[in-house]
Amino acid sequence: MTSRRKLGSMRRVEGCAATTRGFQMDFSRDDLIRIYRQMRTIRRFEEKLQELVASARIGGFMHLYAGEEAIAVGVCAHLADDDHVGSTHRGHGHCIAKGVDVKAMMAELFGRASGTNKGKGGSMHIADMDKGMLGANGIVGGGIPLVTGAALSAQVLGTGKVAVGFFGDGATNQGQFHESLTMAANWKLPVLYVCENNGFGEFTPTDFVVPVKHIAERAASYGMRAVIADGMDFFDVFEKAGEAIEVARAGGGPTLLECKTYRFHGHFVGDPTPYRNKEEAEEWIQNRDPLDIFERKALETGLLEAGDLRRVDLEIDELMRTAVEEAEQGPLPDPQDVLTDVYVRYEPWHES
Amino acid sequence: MTSRRKLGSMRRVEGCAATTRGFQMDFSRDDLIRIYRQMRTIRRFEEKLQELVASARIGGFMHLYAGEEAIAVGVCAHLADDDHVGSTHRGHGHCIAKGVDVKAMMAELFGRASGTNKGKGGSMHIADMDKGMLGANGIVGGGIPLVTGAALSAQVLGTGKVAVGFFGDGATNQGQFHESLTMAANWKLPVLYVCENNGFGEFTPTDFVVPVKHIAERAASYGMRAVIADGMDFFDVFEKAGEAIEVARAGGGPTLLECKTYRFHGHFVGDPTPYRNKEEAEEWIQNRDPLDIFERKALETGLLEAGDLRRVDLEIDELMRTAVEEAEQGPLPDPQDVLTDVYVRYEPWHES
Amino acid sequence: MARELSTGAAINEAIAIAMRQDPTVILMGEDVAGGGDRSQEGVEEMGGVLGTTRGLVGEFGMNRVRDTPIAEMGLIGTAVGAAVTGLRPIAELMFMDFLGTCLDPLLNQAAKLRYMFGGKAKVPLTVRTVCGAGMQAAAQHSQSLYWMTTGIPGLKTVIPSSPAEAKGLLLASIRDDDPVVFCEPKRILNQVGEVPEGDCEIPIGPARVVREGSDVSLVSFGATVALAQQAAAALESAGTSAEIIDLRSLSPLDEAAILASLEKTGRMVVIDESTPRCSIARDIAALCVDKGFDFLDAPVKCVTAPHTPVPFSGVLEQAFMPSAQDVLDAVGEMG
């Protein structure tokens, strides 16, 4: 089966056979620029955050997504606003790829009332229900049952929506992973589980704590489809995620998609990474940068020129500058707001 | 590799290669009678309990092991008192096979101070540390990390002990199963995980909630050795458990041993089993009774006669009679003892 | 019109009413249908270990009544995810003791999503769960852990004391837009009483004055309301007039009702079947010594179980559980 794909044209694919055979991808110039813009936005956003934390202009625990951009963008390209995504502590990339407003995200990180979460969430909890973004999540593995539940909603109500859960290699050791995938497999829920295998959980190499070579092997415990993608190559991720999402929408059940990747920074901002092999890090960062790989392949299509992308870069630099500026000038929450938003309704309520 | 085995001769097998090839089993007449005695004791114990609950002479939640005797006995035959076993809500069989005193067990079920647990535990918590019995467990999957920890003790301290965890098919859906097996595989702990797949978790058929055909397939998620045994055949269980325990003691790491079995009674005493297929149940109970299978094979050796086993039956009937009698006459706990045994030391202690 | 029903049957009726009314209400849990594949000939369902949900899969089908694997983290976590994305799930946690196996989705997700998201989500989830001692179910199947869910901001905790209360409060819990932990005390599940037909929602929050009195206030909830009633009857014969409050909801807590009763009587006993430390009983006593200080004529007494696990043996379990006599003793000690 081959089919022509456009970004954003992939919702509600009817009658698609549950197959894993590849399909030909055909992107327009606009598509390519849009993809590049998302990936570059994520990268710049993270670079900006590193600066801001280093200069103590923002606080909190901060985990950067730089290096893994092809995954969030490659997967979310198949999703509409009402498809749900669940994320992790390393969630900025998923948010941006799912269409969350970058300025509101920045404001959130500055703890402003103008932030996505009114300043109550911060980096590990950025969410936007209007964009189907069920939140970053500070609990490793905690987002996995949430998206499983979103897929259950879709199935019970027959909406045709699909849910996607992003999580790390380390998270696959969590009971929440095991229990969720068991349920999704039993019920053939419309969900895609995307493991971002970046070779580390915090400071511990994956192979030290995960007793199989490929995370994809773990799908055997659920009789689940499993696919491995090159997480540094947008096109590979896009293709494999697209197939899996089609299968899911068509009632063919869940897929575990393992994307091999690397995080370009430490586990958190400030981590000096003494535990990682310098040459290995160099190799990934110098030679396997997902932005470089994308740019090379995009230019090969002949649809655009390097200059087109450099213009995007400038545009994004400007966006970041104004995002920081506006965030910093954004209104601080009223201290009294600590008490609001706990419940929809809570009566009798007595503040003690 | 073949080797001659005797019951109780299997501890501390040194330098054994981690192989799964079968070994020839050679039992003496005494061995066979001992095995039969254990299996029949379990069966009679459970039959007695059913009577006692039906006539309201004992209370509490009661799950019977009848039908699964070959597993507990076949596995525990390889263990010494200082090897640890962890069990489930359906734990009487494991206790008896591990050598826990039957009269003290009965007294426990009568809630007597003379019980294994001084009347504080009851059916779901019978334990005997002197026999390496880490307790039945009321939490499905709760015993799995406990035996993993026992195996960790053995490894850290270099004692050469091995640990065995029994659990049901339903328990393999628990996060505790997944997390424990991950750890055991990473560290090559000396542990044997024995799944008693009796086709149901409470009233729900296994294939309704476990998305793979064989529980053994789940070992793939841990890169772990996996073996399937006929849980109704003592000899098959004995052989496969023996190999796995040898591997474990020799540093070869854990094994997941799936034993296919059936519970002859309802999930708990009083369960009318409307959910199970009558013919299927008949087939298992009439034609696959582990005691019948054992008896047939034991008699085939020519080492003993049916009469030998009937004498054992009578002996056990007598044991049960006196066990119940003594239990019923045993001392009730002093109500004040509700307060003791919580801590080794708790000061300042103020009872409110 | 009201008929006599058991608490279990009243709960069943509430679920059925809610499910008929609102197609987004679903029921999920271990063996809530109870028998797996309904399509198999001659196979009947159990409707849960205690039979509470029998018949619901027949009426609502397997799309809306789902037997889950024995995987509480997945069960409750999935229910939370479903609740934020359009369903209104009723998830059954078979015994409250199993909170140990699924605390994270309640503590860190259900309770916090709305707040962390700045109010931009709601979690209309009901977790039904059986609690309490009294059936010799021993240490891992007898706990009263409602203090644990009450202490978590973002959750509500509701506990009925009779069949009618169970029906009314469960209807409100299911329809509530916040996550509610609905506790079903083992000892009242088979208790029979009058239950109104049809819809009879009881709002979550306000406590109920079970009986007016002037000398001492007995604050109770769930299965301890019956203890309070026994104690009040005995006190009556001794010439002491006891007022009984049934809290109904532990979070939110009807502070005003508690303080009003204290103001009236000047003396209070809180009766709670859980263990003492950080209990509801002590929580309420603390309320009294803060906001009700001027009303206090005597120490506030907490009648609870001791600081121990729940023992198996009948004699020990009886010693463990608070009794009406304990309430009388507490009143006696107040002087």
Added chain:
Amino acid sequence: MARELSTGAAINEAIAIAMRQDPTVILMGEDVAGGGDRSQEGVEEMGGVLGTTRGLVGEFGMNRVRDTPIAEMGLIGTAVGAAVTGLRPIAELMFMDFLGTCLDPLLNQAAKLRYMFGGKAKVPLTVRTVCGAGMQAAAQHSQSLYWMTTGIPGLKTVIPSSPAEAKGLLLASIRDDDPVVFCEPKRILNQVGEVPEGDCEIPIGPARVVREGSDVSLVSFGATVALAQQAAAALESAGTSAEIIDLRSLSPLDEAAILASLEKTGRMVVIDESTPRCSIARDIAALCVDKGFDFLDAPVKCVTAPHTPVPFSGVLEQAFMPSAQDVLDAVGEMG
């Protein structure tokens, strides 16, 4: 001799002393070594996310210092199993918020095994865990859930207030034959203070009188001891003499010390950084209105965080956390 050390370094020292002395003591947790395979050339360990356990894998090796997978249920459950079979494990639960992912082995196994077995087992386990707000770590990394472990019979809960206290109390916790949850308040981890060299065990149970006073008792623990001290200094200038109690251990609780102080001053404020419902603060207030009723000259005041999750934004987090001013206000309200 005493030197200045941070609380983190004091904890590190206590672990090293205990491990040197007793070969059955092991350390396990996520990244407690922090860097996986120590054998790899040029690779250095981190010693935990906060660096607390740095260097220990070097001294004690990978058999006794074990990096675990991110699997708290397995981590804590395995530690419990190891504790009943001959080891004396120190298990690190990175943040106390993660109790949600490993409550069962604590609630239903560690806390109950001894009791369920009729006293025939012991569980010498220490769970070290970081708690508290103040680092903008937001709702899932800032909770003070010690009330939850305190409420569980069978567990002990200990919380130090300074580097020296941390060293002494951790030594006692590791050597204790019961399961101890040892809480490390985030805000004191980098605090520096005098710490005795060598063994300096502080027994678990007795509270400490930090400062004698006659007008009001401030009961505090962990990071709130510092708040009490600030408040006491301010009260002093206003002519009010405050006595400060540092509880050290929340379970067991030194009721006698609390009541003795109340008897002396007649007025009490309990300062607790957790949320209010079923908190340690309210638990202690309840103690006062029961056993200390005759000593009470004023309402017992609880200074706690509000009944909300922990917000991210600095201004909100400041509003969330109890302050010395809140303590002064509470004293003021007492009249």
